[in-house]
Amino acid sequence: MQIYIAQLQKFSGALKEARKEYKKSRRKAKRVISSAKKKKQKECANDLNDFECQNEMFRMTKQTVKERQDITVLNCIKGASGKVMVDDKGIKDSWKEYMEKLMNGGNEWDHKLSAVIKEGPAACIKEGINNK
Numbered sequence: 001m002q003i004y005i006a007q008l009q010k011f012s013g014a015l016k017e018a019r020k021e022y023k024k025s026r027r028k029a030k031r032v033i034s035s036a037k038k039k040k041q042k043e044c045a046n047d048l049n050d051f052e053c054q055n056e057m058f059r060m061t062k063q064t065v066k067e068r069q070d071i072t073v074l075n076c077i078k079g080a081s082g083k084v085m086v087d088d089k090g091i092k093d094s095w096k097e098y099m100e101k102l103m104n105g106g107n108e109w110d111h112k113l114s115a116v117i118k119e120g121p122a123a124c125i126k127e128g129i130n131n132k
Contacts, residue, residue: 047053076086079094080101 044057048057076084077091077094079085079090080097085091085094
């Protein structure tokens, strides 16, 4: 028992040392990253004085904003008749027509299954066999 406690204390001490080393390395990495960020920010600030770099920065910012936007408006949609609808009323009516057809039995089903069950729990139940 005494040997176990001594080993545990030794391991605990090594663990504390490893934790200290980890914290030291983490602080050093944060400093390096922070200095690199500051350096890049200064470069970007200096580049804003140049007209070509301004255009490049503006283009990149505009592209980023465009990528983050959600599509909220439909410009056109093809109706059931095949015509392209451009106005809001036409688009809404086309969607209304489609949803009514979908929900009110526009899709007929003959209630015939083409799958044949050969094995598994459903086949066992059908045959009256209980494998539990």
